[in-house]
Amino acid sequence: MSMQKLLDIDPQQAAFRLEVGRQVSCRIKISNNSQEHVAFQVMTTNVHKYCFRPNAGVLKPGECLEITATMQALTEIPSNMACNDKFVIRSVVATPLHTAETAHELFSEGTLAFEECRLKVVCFKCISFSYNPGTMNAHMAGGSTTRPPLLTGTNYSYWKTKMKMFIMSMDEDAWRTVLTGWKRPVATDEKVSLEP
Known part of the structure; x- marks a missing residue:
């Protein structure tokens, strides 16, 4: 019997349209599939290049949320558009008492088993x-x-x-x-x- 994932994540990759001198963003929609409250945390393999709003929080059962991922402004477009960066969205069952401010605690305790979803970062340029x-x-x-x-x-x-x-x-x-x-x-x- 397969277990249902706590979160649905759409899209499964983060696509950025690169522009010189401008921050660019993409949106990631997460949905709570469970009957429980679910805490989430968003991380990246390149912390100096990206920021997330919100980067952690708690979703009620059936609730959806859009996360905005922002890439810092580039001084030039790289000739090789290959990108090895990844985003990681962790999720774990929480209680109704947990808030966005306390969600990080659930992931730092290290004793809880959490789900992880990895999203590949894809870059393309305006031509x-x-x-x-x-x-x-x-x-x-x-x-x-x-x-x-x-x-x-x-x-x-x-x-x-x-x-x-x-x-x-x-x-x-x-x-x-x-x-x-x-x-x-x-x-x-x-x-x-x-x-x-």
């Missing part, structure tokens, strides 16, 4: 170029934040990754809409029925 309709290679590669990558029918895996990054670069909420589906806004008025 803008002039599009030449006669040359499709740049467009097919998806190297632009103003034009989506082209699906040729033979490059689906590559296109899927580039399209996800393209949508996330526009807005993280846009990517959540892709995952969960669009919901039509409903307007109601007691006197008039509004129909599309």
